Amino acid sequence: MKKQLVLVGNGMAGMKVIEELLNQAPERYQITVFGAEPHGNYNRILLSPVLAGEKKAEDILINPIDWYAERGIRLHCGKRVSVIDRDAREVRTDDGIVQPYDQLILATGSLPFIPSVPGRDLPGVVSYRDLQDVEHMLAASRQYKNAVVIGGGLLGLEAAYGLLKQGMTVTVVHLLPTLMERQLDAAAATLLQQTLAARGIAFKMAAQTTALLGTDRVTAVQFADGSTLPADLVVMAAGIRPHIALAKDSGLGCERGVLVSDAMQTTDPHIYAVGECVQHRGQCYGLVAPLYEQARVCAAQLAGDADAAYTGSVISTKLKVTGVELFSAGEFQGGDGCDSIVYQDAGAGIYKKVVLRDDKLIGAVLYGDTTDGSWYFQLMKAQSAVNHLRDSLLFGPVSDSDGDSKPAVLDWPDERAVCDCNGVCKGSIVTAIRDKGLQTLDAVRAHTKASASCGSCTPLVEQLLAAAAGEGYQAPTSKPMCGCTEHSHDDVRAAIRTQHLLSLPQIFQTLQWQTADGCDKCRPALNFYLLATWPGEVQDDASARFVNERNHANIQKDGTYSVVPRMWGGVTNASELRAIADVVDKFQIPTVKITGGQRVDLLGVKKTDLPAVWSDLAKAGFVSGHAYGKALRTVKTCVGSEWCRFGTQDSTGMGIRLEKLTWGAWTPHKFKMAVSGCPRNCAEATIKDFGVIAIESGWELHVGGNGGIKLRGTDVLCRVETMAEVEEHCLAFMQLYRDEGRYLERTAPYLERVGLAYVQQRVVHDAESRRLLAQRFRDSQRHFQKDPWAELAHAAARDQFIPIADLS
C-alpha cells in the first residue's frame, strides 16, 4: 500500500513540493491536499497584474482542479485544517474530515500584518493577500473614489498602482520617509517616488496612522499629527507574518516561523514545512525563489534523498509595476568595510549601485535599467572575486568578454541557473528550445517554466531564444527597435531630441547602427521620430516611407491602389458625389465602397492613374483623406442637434472643426476620432483614439479606444463645456501621444503603458502643460498640413508613377 502524504496549504510553495515529487517519485505516495481558498492553486505573485487589470484571475491559475484529479490527488478546496493529532498521525478539518498521514507537509503561508488601530474592522478595510482581497478591491474601485494604501513597501505600491489603474484616487501612506526601505537606498527610492507621483499616486510619507474613521464603512484615515485623509477603501499592506497557529497548537517548535532543519523537517520527523510559514537558520522568506528552493529540497527528501539540504538563499526583488524597472538584491545599503560604485543619470531616470566587500559583489540596486540585474545576482551567488571587473561592472556583462558583444548568457555554463524561481538552468532551456523547436517566450515558459513566475529572467531567456531560434524569433515587447540596433524606441527618441539629430544617416552614425542604412522596420520609425521631434527642420525621407505613405494611396493585393478623398465629418453633397462618379467612369474604377469612417473608397486604381485621379478630385475641392497613413484618419460624426431629436450639441460641426484642425498630422499609428451628439453615441466614439460625446452641459472627452484585433473601450479623460476646450484637449492629447507613443503603438496600448492618470495630469489637470502641448501641435501643423495629392500632381513628381521605360 502507498504511504499517505498530506499537504496543508494549497499555495505556491506546497504545490511546488507536490509537482517536484510527482517528477521524482510519482508512485510513492497517495497524496491529499487541503486548501483554505476555494480554488486550485494560483501564482500569488501575479495578483498585482490582476488588480491592475493586466491579467485575469484565470490567467494566474497554476493548476486547475482537474489537474489534481488527473494525477490521483485528493483535493479538499475551501477546507481549513484545525487540528494535527501527532500521536494518531492524522489531521482534522473544521467540518469533520479526518485524514491520516505518514508524512505531513505544512505550507500554511503567511498572514497580513494589520496594525492594531481603532476602526481596522470597518467595512472597506482590506488586506492584500489573496484573490478574494483583489476581488474586494476591484468591487470597491467600481463604486468608490478614494483609496488609501497603508504601507509603502513592495506590496503596498503594487496595490496602489493597481487601484490607480482601476480609476481610483490613491494615496500611499508610509511610516518611514523613504519607500521600500528594505529593498532600496534613498536615491533609488526617491526616483521611484517621483515616477509614481508622475503617474498620479499621492504620497504621505513619515506618517503614522492612528485610527480609521467611519461608522458603517471607513470614511477617513487619521494620523498622529491630527490630519486626516478621506478614504472609501483602505488597503493594509504593512507587511506579513508567518502563519504558525496550527503548528504552534500542535506543539511543533516555533519562533517567528515554524522551525525547520536543512532537510526542511520540523521538530517532528513526520512533519515537513516549506514556504512563508517557515523559519530556517533564523530567516523567514517572503519571495518565491527561496520558497521554491525549499520545496525542491523537501520533495527530494520525501522521494528518499536523505542528503538533500537547503542552506538558505540570497534574494532579489523586482517591483511589478508596468513601466517601472527596479531591481534590488543583497546588502544594497553598503556601509563600513564596503565599497559602493554608483552610476546616476537623472535625465534618463537611471540609477545603479553595486556594493562590494572583499572584492566580492554583495548587493545591488538598479532603477530605470535592470537589464543586468540577473548578472549581478549570479555574481553575488557565485561569491567570486570581481576586482578585475570593477571598472566596467556598472556597464554590464558585455564588457566581460574581450569586446565580444554577444549576450553574456550565451557564454554561461549549461548548469548555471537562469530562472531562480523555478531553478531552471541554461542547459535545459537551450535543449528544450532546440529539441522542441520552441519559438516564443510563452512556449519556453510552458515547456520549462523558466521565466514563468516573477519574470525577472525574461531578458536572459529571450537572449537564449534569439540565439537559438535566430531570425524567426521576435521578442514580445521588442526591446531593441529591430535587428539593426541594441537601442530601444525610447532610447532612440531621447537621442534624437537631446542630440538634435536631423537625418537617418546621422542617427545611424551617432547611435552606431549595425547596418549601413537600417531596414524596413527601423527606417519608417526613425523617419517618424525625426519629423515629430523636429517639424519643419527635418526633410521627409521618401525612401523610409512604407509604399502607402510614399504613393499616398493604399496598396491592394493585386498592386492597384485605393483612393479615399477627405469628407469633412462625413458630410458631402451632390456636386462632390457627382465629381466622384465622373472620376469612377473616366478611370474605369472597378469598385466603389462606403468606408467605416463615413467616406467613399475608390478601389482598383492603377498606379499610373493616381496623379490624374487626384487632379480631377482636387478640382472638386477634395484633399487626401490619409486613409493610408499613420496619421489622422477620419472624424466620424452623427447628425447631432442639427437634425436628431435626441441631439444635445452640434456634433457634426464639432467633428468638422476637429478634422480641419488635425488633418495632415503624422502620428505613431493611425489616429481615429468620432463625435456623438448625445450619450446614445451613434458615432461610436468610445472605440476611437479620441472620442467626444455631447452631454447637456457640454462634452465628455474619451481617449485610448480602438476596434481591431484587441477591442478596447475608451477611458473618460474629462468633461468640458465649450468647443474651444474640446479642441485644446484634443490637440494636447494628440501631441502627447505623438511625443511619447512608440511607432506603431496605438493610443490604447500607449494609454495602458503610461496610465490614464498620467495623461490626465498632462492634458487635464495641468492647464499650462495642456496649453503648451496644444500650441506645439498647432505649430507643427504649419508644416504637416499640406495636401500631398496637390504636391504630387505637378509634372516632376509624376515621373515616379510611370515606368522609366517601355520595352514591351
Add this chain to the structure above:
Amino acid sequence: MPAFATNTQPGVAHAAGLVEPGWLAIGVLHDIPRQGARVVRTRHGDVAVFRNSSDEVFALLDRCPHRGGPLSEGIVHGRLVSCPLHAWQVQLDSGEAKAPDIGCVPRFPVKLIGTQVYLGLQPLAESRARLNTVD
C-alpha cells in the same frame, strides 16, 4: 517600337561602341530614386530596376515570389528589398528570398556605365526556366 519615358535613346551607347549588343539604355541613375526603384515594361512583364544607398543597381522581375507583390514599391535596405504586401525580404543580388522564406525572383542583367543604366534584354540563364513558369 519601344517607347521611353526619358530622353535616352535605345542603341545610342551601342552605336558609340560602349556596350555589346543586347543591352538597352533605360535611363540615367538619377532617374531612379536612391533606395528606391523604377519599373521597365518588358515582354516578360514589369521589371523593377533598383538603386541602393551605395548606388548599386539591380534588376528583378517586379513580382514577389510569395504573393506577387510589386517589389519596386518595397523599402530598399542594404542589398535587400522588403515586399510591400507582406514584408518578405528578397536579396537584390540573387533574387532569393531571405530565410526562413523560400522563393526566388527572376533576375535580369543590368549595368551602370557612367551614369547611364543598361538593362539586358534576356533574363539571366538561371532565371529563364523560372520566368517561363511564372509567365
